[in-house]
Amino acid sequence: MNPPIQKSPSASRAIAVVHAASAPTLGALGGIACAAFSGGSFAGIAVGIALLIAGIAASIPMARARRHWQAELHSYLQSNRSFSARIAPVWSGHIESSRKQMESAITALSERFSAIVQRLDQTLHHGSGGDGSGSAGAATLYARSERDLASVVESLRESLRAKAQMLQQVEGLQKFIGELQEMADAVARIAQQTNLLAINAAIEAAHAGESGRGFATVAAEVRALSQRSGETGIQIQKKVQAVNAAIVGVRSTAEASARHEDETLRGSETKIREVLGGYEGLTSSLENAAEALRSESREIKNEVYEALVQLQFQDRVSQIMDHVRANIQSLPGVIDEHAETCEREGALRELDPAAVLRALEATYSMGDEHEIHQGAKVEAPASHEITFF
Amino acid sequence: MAKTIFVVDDSASLRQAVGIALRGAGYEVTEACDGQDALSKLTGQKVHLIISDVNMPNMDGITFVKNVKQMPLYKFTPVIMLTTENQDTKKREGQAAGAKAWVVKPFQPAQLLGAVEKLVLP
Numbered sequence: 001m002n003p004p005i006q007k008s009p010s011a012s013r014a015i016a017v018v019h020a021a022s023a024p025t026l027g028a029l030g031g032i033a034c035a036a037f038s039g040g041s042f043a044g045i046a047v048g049i050a051l052l053i054a055g056i057a058a059s060i061p062m063a064r065a066r067r068h069w070q071a072e073l074h075s076y077l078q079s080n081r082s083f084s085a086r087i088a089p090v091w092s093g094h095i096e097s098s099r100k101q102m103e104s105a106i107t108a109l110s111e112r113f114s115a116i117v118q119r120l121d122q123t124l125h126h127g128s129g130g131d132g133s134g135s136a137g138a139a140t141l142y143a144r145s146e147r148d149l150a151s152v153v154e155s156l157r158e159s160l161r162a163k164a165q166m167l168q169q170v171e172g173l174q175k176f177i178g179e180l181q182e183m184a185d186a187v188a189r190i191a192q193q194t195n196l197l198a199i200n201a202a203i204e205a206a207h208a209g210e211s212g213r214g215f216a217t218v219a220a221e222v223r224a225l226s227q228r229s230g231e232t233g234i235q236i237q238k239k240v241q242a243v244n245a246a247i248v249g250v251r252s253t254a255e256a257s258a259r260h261e262d263e264t265l266r267g268s269e270t271k272i273r274e275v276l277g278g279y280e281g282l283t284s285s286l287e288n289a290a291e292a293l294r295s296e297s298r299e300i301k302n303e304v305y306e307a308l309v310q311l312q313f314q315d316r317v318s319q320i321m322d323h324v325r326a327n328i329q330s331l332p333g334v335i336d337e338h339a340e341t342c343e344r345e346g347a348l349r350e351l352d353p354a355a356v357l358r359a360l361e362a363t364y365s366m367g368d369e370h371e372i373h374q375g376a377k378v379e380a381p382a383s384h385e386i387t388f389f
Numbered sequence: 390m391a392k393t394i395f396v397v398d399d400s401a402s403l404r405q406a407v408g409i410a411l412r413g414a415g416y417e418v419t420e421a422c423d424g425q426d427a428l429s430k431l432t433g434q435k436v437h438l439i440i441s442d443v444n445m446p447n448m449d450g451i452t453f454v455k456n457v458k459q460m461p462l463y464k465f466t467p468v469i470m471l472t473t474e475n476q477d478t479k480k481r482e483g484q485a486a487g488a489k490a491w492v493v494k495p496f497q498p499a500q501l502l503g504a505v506e507k508l509v510l511p
Contacts, residue, residue, distance in 0.1 A: 013469070030498060073482070103400070103401070103402065106402040107401040107402045107405065109402070110401070110402040110405035110406060110409075111405060111496075113405070113409065114405050114408065114409050117409050117412075117413060118412075121413070222446060260427075301413070304409075305409070305410065305413075305498045307496070308405075308406040308409060308410070309406075309495055309496070309497060311402055311406065312402075312403060312494055312495035313495070314400070314402050315400040315402065315403050315473065315494060315495075316473055316494065316495070318400065319444065365443070365444050365472070365473050365474045365476075365479075366474070366475065367475045367476075368474045385475070385492075385493045386490060386491070386492050386493075386500055386503075386504055387480060387490065387491040387492075388482040388489065388490045388504070389483075389488060389489055389490065389491070
């Protein structure tokens, strides 16, 4: 039972009225008592009647005052009911609206962070060459290009070696040309000696006279043959010289071509080395840049994770606000119950916060809430803890 | 084939946060917004681990876990409670319901992942 209010002016007035309201009853009781204890004498009855009338007469303004007080009390309690009934939903509405707005904003923010993390993951995947692109892909391409170009250069070298062999074979032909030249010279010398032999035979045939006429014809034919042999020998010499000149020309051209191709090959090798060197440098720079990007992406991901941890405050704050909102919503009921008690007892009673606070405490889910309830100052949420069962 | 983790929480932002941490580690994540929603979504698919909040509308996490442990297909699926509750009485309720670990919010992604890796089904 709550104690009566002692100090407030309205409470003192209420107590005075209540006390005053008992005066007519006492008057009436006094009148009856006088009449009873006077032994039925006229004076005693008269005093009793007078006291009764006085009591009844006094009760009329007293009753009026009591009705007035009750009306005032009812009005006051009604105003309290109206006060809480109007204010509690507004407070509660604002808290719920704030909670929902915060939840909506934080959810949207989380979705953005989620999208950022996904894009970072994709970037890291591309950067690491997981899909064949990126710096790792470039490094592979470089290695393949180096291998392919080395193969091309080797093919060119092989071709030059084949040409050098062909040149050696051409040089070998020149040796045969010399032999052919000697053979042509021998043919010319034989034709010359045969001619001399034919001349001598013709002379001897002339000396023989008529009997040597047939031999003179043979000598003449032999001489003619030797002349044609000599001409053929000259033709062979000319042809051999022409072939020799052609071979020398071919050899000279082939040597010049081989020198040129060798120089070209060397130049190509130098250029290829330069291009590959540059490409290697580019690949290396790309790899360094990609690694820096990966490192940066990992850092950003960690930052986003940290931000997500911080964003979890929304869940905690939302629950706290929900607990407070529910408690505020219970206030009209508490005020109503209190008003009913006051009206039933005809007196103002103190509003007891204990029940409301107990109800609030019963909704707590976090240690922080209990600590704050006990008056402690909690600035940061409790540290993360894991319990395995 | 990525392992599937079922996240049950009435806070969309928390589901996002948990989802980011788990997907980043290569897990597949499915979600439900309370115990009732979660039970309606457990329809026979393979789930390697469940992470559930405790205080949720419609059906709280403890009741949800008790229901899950009655389902033949999911009775051996490990459950981690992820909640703001840190009262020992609540933890004991979770343990009695069948949960394997109790993580108090706010969680650190690395810590949560450590607990997941320790308990997730092969």
